[in-house]
Amino acid sequence: MTFWLLLTVNSVTFGGLLFLLSAGFSLIFGLMRIPNLTHGSMFMVGAYLGTSLLSGALGITLNFWLAAVIGAVEVALLGALMERLLLRRLAGQQLAQVLVTLGVSFMAADLCLMGWGGDPISVATPPALAGFLRFGGAVFPLYRLAVILIAAVVALALWLMLERTRLGAMIRAGVDDPQMARVVGIRVSQLFTIVFALGAGLAGFAGMIGGPILSVYPGLDQDMLPLALVVVILGGTGSLLGSFVGSIIVGFIYNFGQALLPELAYFILFLPMVLVLALRPQGLFGGQVL
Amino acid sequence: MFRKLTPRKENLAFRKMTRRALLAGTAAGTAAALARFPTPAIAQAAPFKLGLLTVKTGPLAQGGIQMEQGVLTYLKETNYTMGGRKVDLVSADTGGNPAGTKTKAQELIERDKVDAILGPLAAFELLAITDYIREQKTPTLSVAGADDLTQRRPNPYFLRAAAASSQAMQPMGHYAATEMKLKRVVTISEDFAFGYEQMGGFQSAFQQDGGCIVSKLWPPLVTPDYTPYAAQISDCDGVCQGFAGSNPLRFMKAYANTGLKYPVVTGETGGDDALLKSFGEEAIGLISCTPYTVDLDTAGNNRFVEGMLKNYDTIPGQYAAIMYVSCQVIAAGLQAVGGDASDKEKFMAALRAVSLTDTPRGPVKFDHFGNIVGTFYVRRLGTEGAKYGLKLWNKTIKTYENVSQFWTWPEQEFLAHPVYSRDYPPLTKC
């Protein structure tokens, strides 16, 4: 019983983390039609920048949450820069986009190795959340519960943004019909930069939030990118609800698969993705932003 | 960052010339060569070419970078000489994958004509090139564990100054059963040969001394979150983990997060000193048995640790230490053959006969399979005795001397059972 409870809570935690990572990925994908293969790198860079802010290696020492937010802002700026300098000129050319995002992810991985070395960096759990919650016979780390809460808050904020703000309306219009959006006077170019930066920032934020669970190490980017892809494909591109549901599903499949069927863990992780693609290529919630 | 191109080419040309001269074998040919290169002895004049197969990119880079630092620390200390000869180091990045290792081994042996190879890092890299180095007769000193390369599939050109995968775990099993008085242990390690062999060694020794393995868990090498596995640990009084790379950090964290409090024991990678600066408080109490400990207070080790701190400002772990020791072994072997490594069989025989007393890991000698017979250290992770600005430290609590890869079993008996695997030794009823 304890075992199942623990796995369930953990699945939701992992799902929450995946949601932070993949929400931006999904929006970028849905709006700009860019398969952004640097998304895993953004997760990793966010985590590395966050650890440096946390440890004071950059001259200032911040607490965990500030480090996570400022790290995320930095990654968002890097994302905006990348969109302006590189992706901008490749609109509509999927081949070139694949090539350039892969190229940048190679470079980012190597730069991180240069800058932070190969040693894994473990991120201390914020002291206030270092404790445990006891329930039945099981013990739940507070931090993992907090991750669920953070993911829920971010999801709510994104939903409000998409539903209630002008920016959100423009994004929805853009995902629905990019040409029409342009016709009715939405400045698509500016919108793209904003969404790309937002997605990058969320990924960077997720990296730091994941830090106390996953720690930061070279190769983290490649570990996370396929998971984000699965989520987005399962949920449908450009759909916030889709990435939310997809994240939770993948969180459960991942945790229970590893525990119960380790030999086929990857098989059952990617199989639903193939099935969804074959039976419903647009994903579970494809085409609807919310 | 960029290796010098020109000297390398010169060396190559030079070496070709001397080789051709040697092959000619006539007095005239030799004389002509000598006239061209007016140096007293050709063998000593050409640098000894040392190849290093390491990993500088990707997830295994941490260990790979330490390997190179260990080698360079040795070379700087000896002013790039070994056994009286100048040393030319050629290092190659395998990228941590077997196909890359094969290509890079070819590069070192066929293009750079190295006299000996240090590395590679991982067992699966070594397995991909073992037939090749045997064909090429290139002495190879690796940190990789792969038991059978010094047991049932011995390679005459392979020498291991680190430890066979199961070697450190056998004393660990003994210690866990006899001193920690553990009875029921759950093992958890990566799902590949290094993990199987470590856990197999632990299980054999632990069971021999009255312990029992409750269950074995095998997460894959890439496991972002260990909680699903930690959640399966129950009904035991201890845990044995055999993780490598950065995985011990994450496992210990997930373990603590699951609320587990059983004592944890581990081997050379799971408690590696290079991880001390990354471990958090959750790792306190971790017991590890390793072939190298930074805690060893001998002249040989202090010189090495100071070198690492001076050159790289880094606390050495086992990868750096073993490479440094391997350099010492090569230097001693080269000394024994008078600096002439051209006869590979003779050179290899000399390397196997090397016996050293004061290396950073203590005394070193090899068994007839080319595997280390040496001291193993059981340490407890805590704050006691921490040095070099570290908060945590592995404090030695027991040493096992002259540990062979066969532990206390007779060699024949040990070799009669199959190599340790996922299912061997089998689980017995507890």
Added chain:
Amino acid sequence: MTGRRIGVAVAILALIAVPFVIGEVYYVNIASQILLYAIFALGLNVLVGYAGLVSLGHAGLFGVAAYVTAYLLAAGYGHLVAILAAIAAGLVVTAGFAALALRATGISFIMISLALGEIIWGLAYRWISLTNGDNGISVATRPAPFGLPLTSARGFYDATLVVFLVAVAACAIFVRSPFGAALCGTRDQPRRMNTLGYHVWMIRFWAFMFSGLLTSVAGILFVYYNEFISPQALALTASAEGLLMVISGGAGTLLGPVIGAALVVIVKNVVSAYVTRWNFVLGAIFVLIVVFMPEGLVPGSVRFWRWVTASRRPRVAATVVERESRP
């Protein structure tokens, strides 16, 4: 046309002469690797370049053939059996891939192919009782077709060259055939092709099969070259590298994938001997190619050459245009 034929003949002679010119065993081996990956890239190019379907899962197909070869050889079967079975298995899996992936085009196709590739990688990596997991499978022998042993670097190069030339010829014939033209049609104008009575799905399916065949052949050569196979050869990075070869050289050209394969293999193996941060170099090269020659190195160079020769010609052409443009 005769100029072109002479060019082809010179190129073939040059390729045959490679081992004699470079001599060093190591570089001959690198040349074999380039040819092997060029076959892989040519196979991928059939889909990427001519069908407009970007696959990020081809390393999976490559791996199926490689694993079947290694598995059967390790189990004691002969080379002929292993190779034929590997090709058969490769084709069967390709058919499955195609059936699932061809339900979509564009980005969705990329994603399905990626997922399929990851499934095969996941099986190779985790189905340890079959594949030996991370430890991989070793193959101790290379075949000796017609009594010619392939154990030496030269022998292997020659054999790979023969396979490579057959593959290039097959691609050339394929491209010029009516089927090739129809395939390009499905890439550029799928709806129109449909209206014209072509079975678009079927055309794409057979193109996929042809691509899978070339990829399987490359996978078999890979096993024989390395005498070893492990899951890393199937990973997403391997698929990505294949794609990079095609795109950087120039998708939809015959020469492009070959040049791209040479570029990637050389950076990975030769440049990495001099530059520690070779991954950065590789990444930077791809970004620069996209920025300055978005169509790939081969078409880009052709364009550049035309531009150079055009600008060198006296400005007659320009003035003519100017005059004509005036009413």
